[in-house]
Amino acid sequence: MVMINLILILLVGGVLAMLSERAGENMPRRVALTVVLLDIIYLLSHLSGMADLTQLQAPMPDDPSTWLMHFKAQWIPAFGISIEFALDGVSLLMVMLTLVLGAIAISSSWTDVMAKRGFFEANLLWTLAGVLGVFMALDLFLFFLFWEVMLIPMYFMIAIWGHENRGYAAMKFFIFTQASGLLMLVATLGLVAVNHSATGQWSFSYFDLLNTPMAEQTAHWLMLGFFIAFVVKLPAFPFHTWLPDAHTQAPTAGSVILAGILLKTGAYGLIRFAVPLFPEAALDFSFTAMALGAAGVVYGAVLAFSQTDFKRLVAYSSVSHMGFVLLGVYAWNELALQGAVMQMVAHGFSTAALFMIAGSLQERLHTRDMREMGGLWQQMPRMGAVAMFFVVASLGLPGLGNFVAEFLVLLGLFQVNPWMTAVAALGLITGAIYSLILMQRSFQGEPNAKLEGHSLTDFGRREMLTMAVMMVALIGLGLYPQPVLDMAQPVLQSLLEMTSVEIAP
């Protein structure tokens, strides 16, 4: 029930936020923030009641009773569809990331959304609810439902509160994810049918569908259905083209949620479904997947460099960073997987912060075009220093979370394919190139003459507090990542064991 409540609080909270607009212009954002904080407190209160988190037992992937939480209720018994939620270390990490970044996203849109605030905050909360559902649903039908549901409020956020080209971006985002979602639905139905013919039972439960025996060819096609759905979302090269548009056009809070959380549903799907359901097919496919990952790392970084739009540059940096996740997942060993999980968390913070900075700049300058910027440090030293911090985080400075992630991925990958590692390591160089040019074009250099007369207020207390949370998080992840690693470790360990048994003759 805890898991359902987590989602319900957000859903109901969204309605409340919408209604609260009648009580005053400023009410919706306060209600929304309260709701998310309540959700966090609710989650923490239940976790503290449970066994020591640092001593998580290894959950058996196919035995839900060993998981942290499990809930199952009949829904459509005729087809074996049920309302089934479960939580293990990895999903718990993702749930926490979602809620924290959710709160940060609300803070980031404190002043920039002026119209229909109630509906805006409602959409934001409903997106979070959908994402929580994705991270916790373990009935494949339910998972698909949440997968589709989380898109709709996000679509509204882009289409209503987005920037100049919002209609195009929102539609592109919707079609890409919708089309790939359809592939996943087909693959899911195929998998269920195969399982039915093998066991005579209709079931959409993850736990029943693991270890479904099937022909090699079938497995390949079904795996591909899931794979494409997830890498479109991730996004991986060459399915990434929706992302720069969506990120650039979305309002700040939308970009924060998109980059910080929604992308991670793709990575989560790969780790949870695409590989464990079809271990052999995934193994055969791993070279292609890793090649796409390495290509994405470099391609995203090269394209980021030439962008003149601040947000677009950050968007392409996401493509590059998510390449590391894809590499980590398909290297499929403990080091690389831990790196991938770490990257999901660290990238969530670093990119969310950069999007917030972009949003703050747009609010003050009414442009995202870096050709109109330059020398901003002089008037806004606090914002400049904060930007510098997140830029060096994103280029992988040791001591911050992103480095731990990238190094672990590379270390794991090296054991599988040293040459691929060398290609991916080019991302360290190209990453430095685009990160530093971002600082140069916006905050350094001579103050842009076009900016004269603009009153540029530096970050205030609310903004600094939000940024400080993320800075502390990244330093913590960089110098003592063990709590996160420990949370994911038992899950990854047992996944590895299960798939290695599967693959062994």
Place this chain on the structure above:
Amino acid sequence: MADMIWLVPLIPLLSAIILMLGSAILPRLLIGLLGVGSVGLAALLTMLLGLEFLANPEPFQLSLWTWMQVGNFSPSIAFYFDGLTLVMMSVITGVGFLIHLFSTEFMEEDTSYARYFAYLNMFVAAMLVLVMADNLLLLYLGWEGVGVCSYLLVGFWYQDSANGQAARKAFVVTRIGDTAMALGLLLLFTELGTLDIQAMVGAANIEWQVGGTLPLIACLLLLGGAVGKSAQLPLHTWLPDAMAGPTPVSALIHAATMVTAGVYLIARTHGLFLLAPTAMMIVALVGLATLLMAAFTALMQTDIKRILAYSTISQIGYMFLALGVGAWTAGIFHLMTHAFFKALLFLGSGAIIHYLHHEHNIFKMGGLRTRMPVTFWSFMIGSAALAALPMTSGFFSKDQILLQAYQFSDIGPLLWFGGLLGALLTAIYSFRLVFVVFFGKANTEPEGDTGWRMAVPLITLCTLAMIGGYFIIPVADVFPVASGDHPAHWVEYVSISVPLLGVLLAYLIFQSRQLNVDRWVSSSVGQALRRFWLSGWGIDWLYDRAFVRPYYRISGLLKNEPIDAIYGLVVAINQTFNHWLVESQTGRMRWYVASMVLGLIVLLTLALQIPALQPTEGAS
């Protein structure tokens, strides 16, 4: 005392954090006190540690916490302390303290006083972590940390885009080397199962053969990192541009400490390099090529800081040469003496630039001998040590390198000769600087001479540059013992006299003008050579064409996302069909009837093709 070793990097780090958070509210006096005091305190602690260590020279290790633990990969935040660490820490905190003190006067007028000291303190902390690290991953943390601080300080005056350009170049070029080094770390961990330096070298000596492929690859990858950070060929191009930063920064980062990190790295992992003789040979050759290339270039520069920058590249070349021939102690010794005399020269040039309205061109100076006496003597002593004139600190260290190079296998004499040629050039370019800047007629009038906060560091460094050669560095237990035999006496005599010859030549050409080289210089070959050397052998030009511009071009071509064209095609096809279908909805009845009839005919024709629907032959 040993348990408190973590305080040494922590104190400057905390100071940096306080300075950053309080930059807007702290009074200037307090900023200076924090900035200088924190490094002074670190120096004091280092001294105490050193005294304790010299009384009982036992290396020790201190582990603070496990950084991360994944499977059997468990690097720690841990420090290792031995004689080599002590030497490096002393240089960093000692010279660092003097340079911080100098900075309080140099940067006095700057509006970003707090930001400057915050960065500088942060640099000291990162550099200390680099040399104190017990494992290569923590070393890499310090390594990247100093890189970022260097970037921040080179681009300190960010309003000028040229500074930003130089800062980015410094970071990106060194990052290329760093990436090779990171790959080296991956290889070492994958093959040897640990990154703890002592354990790793031990494992390598058990599992790897001398001359094997793996040690060679591992050493070359580490060397990649070292040539990047230490500005050796082919990754040296960033250092001359890095002079865009404030001059004390050049003294600390780009002369005394960070640029010698590569030398430290190779010395620290010398147990690996001994397994790869080919790699060592490459180290020696890289050093030789670099020291000659940079010395020729330094000869032609007119910007005082660029002369010193190329000189630094050249001197680090000597250190690489030393490492390559296995003269570990001599290499580290030269690292230390170089830190003294080159910091001295940079600070001296800082004083000149400060009091000469930011003039960099040596030919617009002149006659400063009487006007800036402290600076003049600093330059005299510093240049003497740089040129390795007898009795100066530079003499002791460079002489050792040359003699040991001579004894190195077959090509020893060749390496020695190259080094000697470099020494001749060094003497010429350093005394060219002295004669042009301090003698002759005054072209620009200085505003005064150094105050005490500049004079004290200069005088202290003068002393060190003079007597530093008599120090004995406690690294006997760190490195394998060098062979005891000496080369023939004539080798020694030649090595000593060549620098003197260089000074004489410089005097004849630039001071007394008895030796007229104008005819050579103005000949077409001379002009071409001059331009070639002035531009640093055209290497920047080459890299610009080969890498920078193609990168811009590719990135620019891809900017608008060619892949989206594929998806655009799908959209276009859809729209075309949509268009056709919309066209067909004319609303005219006869069109609809006509198309229905046409469709019927087509269907019937198709049906006739299907065998099952054919009337059966011969059926009655």
